[in-house]
Amino acid sequence: MEAYLNFSNSNIWLEIWPEIVLALGALFILGFDLFRKNNSSSSGILAIILQAALLFIHLFDYLAWHHTFDRDTFAGMLNHGIQEDIMRSFFLLSSLLVSILGHQYLKGRKLRSGEFHHLTMLATAGLMILVQSNHFLMLFVALETVAVCFYTLVAYNRESAKSLEAGIKYLIFGALSSSLLLFGIVLLYGVASSPEVWGANYEYYVGQDPLGFQYLGNLLEANPDHILLRAGVVLIISGIAFKIGAAPFQIWVPDVYHGSPMPVTAFLAVSSKAAGFFVLINLVNGPFLGMADFLLPLFGFVATFTIFFGNLAACGQRNIKRMLGLSGVAHAGYLLVAVMASMHFAGDSDRAIWVLFFYLFIYLFASFSVFGVMGLAQLEDDTEHEFSHYENLAKKHPWMGFVLVSGIGSLAGIPPFAGFVAKLLLISVAYEANLYFSLAALVIGVAISIYYYFGWIREITFHPRPSFKDDENVHAKDPWLQLSRIGIFKLCMLSLAVISIILGLWQGPFGDAF
Amino acid sequence: MESVTPQHFLVLAFLLFGVGFLGVVLRRNLLLVLMSLELMLNGVNVALVSFSRTSLNLDGSLFVFFIMTVAATEVAVGLALLVALFKKRQSVFSEDISLLKN
Secondary structure: OHHHHHHHHOOOHHHHHHHHHHHHHHHHHHHHHHOOOOOOOHHHHHHHHHHHHHHHHHHHHHHHHOOOOOEEEOOOOEEEOHHHHHHHHHHHHHHHHHHHHHHHHHHOOOOOOHHHHHHHHHHHHHHHHHHHEOEHHHHHHHHHHHHHHHHHHHOOOOOOHHHHHHHHHHHHHHHHHHHHHHHHHHHHHHHHOOHHHHOOOHHHOOOOOOOEHHHHHHHHHHOOOOHHHHHHHHHHHHHHHHHHOOHHHOOOHHHHHHHOOHHHHHHHHHHHHHHHHHHHHHHHHOHHHHHHHHHHHHHHHHHHHHHHHHHHHHHOOOEHHHHHHHHHHHHHHHHHHHHHHHHHOOOOOHHHHHHHHHHHHHHHHHHHHHHHHHHHOOOOOOOOOEHHHHOOHHHHOHHHHHHHHHHHHHHHOOOOOHHHHHHHHHHHHHHHOOOHHHHHHHHHHHHHHHHHHHHHHHHHHOOOOOOOHHHHHOOOOOOOHHHHHOOHHHHHHHHHHHHHHHHHHOOHHHHHHO | OOOOOHHHHHHHHHHHHHHHHHHHHHOOEHHHHHHHHHHHHHHHHHHHHHHHHHOOOOHHHHHHHHHHHHHHHHHHHHHHHHHHHHHHHOOOEOOOOOOOOO
16 A cells, blocks of 8 residues: 555646646647547647647746756656757747648648647657656657657548658658667666675565666666677667667668658657657666676777768769758768767766757757758759759749758758857767767868758758759759749748757857767 | 576576567567567566575565556557458558558
8 A cells, every 4th residue: 555655646647737738739729620620720720839838837837937847757667857858849839830830831732731730649649758767668669659640641642652662661660769768778677676686685686676777777787798788788779769860770761751741741850869869868868778798899999880881872862851861861970979988977978968959959040940941942852852943043033942942941950040050069079988989070070061951041042053944944843833823831831940040140048068 | 396486587587588588579469569568578577586586685676566567558559450461551561561662
């Protein structure tokens, strides 16, 4: 009875109110959509308003009213702190932007909008639980909630065989990676659940939860050379490496980015990757810290390989969505350097984590400006964006051209935009952690990336080819005819570009990390 | 006569996982790929239950229920996608449905 009381007292439901509201809101939208006409978009507006309000209240909640300190709830299943709260606002912001993009995207197509927003919000609730999880059971369940929502979202465009194919590819690779992750968890559990591994220090074992992060942290610190534990840790990290698209598991990235609808590509690029990185940094600084000596060379190899693979493969792409996917792989490589740096500052790793946060936020603003403008193009097949479609966009539609260029500039790291500062912070933190080899790979990778990003900027801003009258037939239809008809959406996109420039010039509290 | 020990269960679990993994990597029929994915998860389940039994810790046995639920959702989504894809392309073989190329 007492054990039960202790357990129920640790369930503090108020700590996860944003997730509960989001999930209930998602259900409400699904029900609301039943009573609407097929092509009605009012559920999209409802979803946008709901998420904007939630983001606003959540920001106030932890900034002003109710500061969260590091605390465990739900019998050690979840852990809340300021970092987790920042990630929760990150996901809410990203999901709000996905809903805005999706609203604009679905309006012109014969697709129901209710399910799209429903799945987006459920995936976000799962992501928010995922970053707070403090127990491998919770981590697995949250990860799968997110993954199943994403499989459906990627295949959302049921009329297109490409979208369905991307969905099934993502499902197969995703399920494969989650089985690897599970097998890793099982190996850790197998060692952790038996008291033999502790030998004489039997008291560490008594009354502990063998899947909790704290207990596994103690176990790995005491036995860093145990072969089964090492195998388990490597399998878990490979499962997460799939989510972030790191090197040996990047094979799905170009195909899935290519086939999925544009807002979902943005969602995958931003939220799924950010969640993977936060979980990774939580794990390597929490339970896996005892194995840092074993993991650092592994991460160094993976990061270098990821950076070079992503950048070199992106250079040869004609399709812009594939190119962005591969450049996302390269970004994952850069961020892995930050993860390595955080392992070097063991115990006092906050600096590297703040750099990672800053980079993720900049990546969010840049990605959504790029994918938002790309989603506006009216192509016959919206998976086939090529460079030639963007010819002279800056002259035809100066504002959208500006937003797109600012997004690309931020991704590439060109000075007036925030991406430059983010990369600079990353390089400085890598230098401080003495990661000279990875630092060299990072700088070379950024230099290569300038090539393909600038190829795109050149198409947008300059007039690369002289046009003759006969050439007019080549593009039978201008994909940018619809642009003059959108109002509020344009403002949202512009504000993203303005944020990227402001953050490039003034970093606020993040600037202290220098 | 030799009795069945935890090691036997672990070998079985590894074998199931390995057969499933090879099936996912090598098979061309997407239905069989989905079945192989299930086989991998079942290998994980066998390992979990045997670990849980040997150490008399119930967490592993509980975990199995979550894995079974997740496997069911994954297969539900996978089969739905496969049916939709079959309607479009009239095939479930991976070489017939690959449109996403450079």
